[in-house]
Amino acid sequence: MAARPLPVLAQYRDDAVTRLLCAGAHLDEGFAREVDVELTGDRLRATGLSLGVDLVALARHARASVRRIDRRDRRLAALCAAGVWVAVPAALYGLVAGLSALSLGAGAGLVLAYATAWVLVRQAENEARTAALGVEHGAARPKDLAPDVGAEAEGRLLEQKRANVVPYASGAERTNPFVGSGSKIKEMVWQPIDVSRPAEDPAGGGKLAVKPFDAVDLHSFVAREMEHIAGLKGLRARNRLYVIGDHVPYVGPDLLPDRLSRPRAHIPKQLVQAGVVQPGAGMRTYLSLERTGEGGRVIVSMHLRARLQHPSLTWEVAAYGIPPLQSRFYRVHTLPLGGWERWWSLFSVTTATTGSALLGAPGRLVRRASARREWARSLERLRRDIGRRHLRFDYGAVDSLRERVADWDQLGFSERTDSQDFLQRLQQGVLIATERFLKDHNVDTSSYDQAQQVINTHTYTFQGDIHSSNIGAHGTVNQGGKAQPSGKPAGQP
Known part of the structure; x- marks a missing residue:
């Protein structure tokens, strides 16, 4: 169809969510440390799929933020020791002993320490805001605006981008095995569908010979044709082997080369195909169809598995969704860009936080060092139990960064209707692709026509977790629920 010549409206950036998360890492210390530990720290659990996010860019900005805060706190701790812990006792002693010169000198030292701390706090806050505004409004790619975090860590994150295997925590088998895909829709x-009967020869002369095929052929055909059939530009289709976390060693060294390290995110495709034809112990391969909404704000996915057992074919279907980011990540949009407003905002924030930042710096450094030591000890004990006592460890991911920072309350009308459209198009596309595949292999599709009438009654409500009590006749969803936050903190080994 010919395109009508019309002006182009403003569009969201394709990497809008990545930019917001990178900016958030500079403005939210807790989030920056969570990201730094999860993406680049030493751990045994797999990293959950973070769909629509450039993990390399996020890891770089989180590391830059953490280093900036640590540098500020080390300087503040030194000031606190020299300017407060020394000056205050000296001033009190001077007052008691009547040494006015000592009291005045100690007081001047205390004022100087506070003034220096004020400058350090303001400098760190200014750098954080400048970095956040630069990544949100700049033209350069987010990952080019921060230093790298090491070739090994970034190589692992790049492998995560093309992941074809997902180890998931054994507890998720009962709730949400598709970790990283968000909340269950259906x-x-x-x-x-009966696939044993050959089709009639259109030229006459009886039946056609059915061309042999297996589930791998069907998965490959749907993956290849879906974007065109469904009319969803940018649809991502990938076969992935989903493995229960404590079954990871059974897959072999291709997934877990070292039992004392985290599993890999990419394995030979033959292992993935094997999970299509015949599932293993706690291992099944799904065709994941993922579509990202405008600016990456919403992500919908449909996980398919062809159950081909002569003489019938059925499709196992799971639809999931991830809503927009939590409101805290839009703080960068409220920061003054320049002029008097920016100066006054920095002045106010610095003045309000300098006292607590200065006095609390030594304690923060001690707590961080203690947490790092405890983390290292827990990993050492765990590795000892795995290596010497042959502990059966659960390597599976609990959740992912992207779904952890999502909030259903931020879902708007247009995003909700777009997502419903995506899911309906995906369902119809799978049906059309299946029909074409069967016809290409000379299979009589009369059974397919009957099944389609029932399948087409399935509808989707993009509102979060859908429980069994919300599903009516023929799988029709009657009411949506809310996404439930993960009960387990990020970064656990």
Whole structure:
């Protein structure tokens, strides 16, 4: 169809969510440290899929933020020791002993320490805001605006981008095995289709010979044709092997080369294909179809698995969604860009926080060092138990960064309707692709036509977790729920 010549409206950036998260790492110390530990720290658990996010860029900005805060606190701790712990006792002693010169000198030292701390706090806050505004409004790619975090860590994060295997925590098997895909919208198994009967020869002369095929052929055909059939530009289709976390060693060294380290995110495709034809112990391969909404604010995914057992074919289908980011990540949009407003905002924030930042710096450094030591000891004990006592460890991911920072309350009308459209198009696309595949292999599709009438009654409500009590006849969703936050803190080994 010919395109009508019309002006182009403003569009969201494709990496809008990545930019907001990178900016948030500079403005939120807790988030920056969480990201730094999860993406670049030493751990045994797999990293959950963070769809629509450039993990390399996020890791770089989180590391830059953490280093800036640590540098500020080391300087403040030194000031606190020299200017406060020394000056205050000296001033009190001077007052008691009647040594006015000592009291005045100690007082001057205390004022100087506070003034220096004020400058350090303001400098760190200014650098954080400048970095956040630069990544949000700048033209350069986010990952080019911060130093790298090491070739090994970044190589692992790049491998995560093309992940074809997902180890998930054993507890998620009962709730949400598709870690990283967000909240469940619907799970179902479609009506069986008889694929044993050959089609009639259109030229006459009886039946056609059915061309042999397996589930791998069907998965490959759907993955290849879905973007065109569904009319969803940018649709991502990938086969992934989903493995229960404590079954990871059974896959072999291709997934877990070292039992004392985290599993890999990419394995030979033959292992992935094996999970399509015949599932293993706690291992199944799904065709994941993922579509990102405008600016990456919303992500919908449909996980498919062809159950091909002669004489019938059924599709196992699971639809999931990730809503927009939490409101705290939009703070960068409220920062003054320049002029008097920016100066006054920096002055106010610095003045309000300098006292607590100065006096609390030594304690913060001690707590961080203690947490690092405890983390290292827990990993050492865990590795000893795995290596010497042959502990059966759960390597599976609990959740992902992207779904952890999402909030259903931020979901708007247009995003909700777009997401419903995506899911309906995906469902219809799978049906069309299946019909074409069966016809290409000379299979009689009369059974497919009957099954399609039932399957097409399935609808989707993009509102968060859908429980069994919300599903009516033929799988029709009656009411949406809210996404439930993960009960386990990030970064646990």
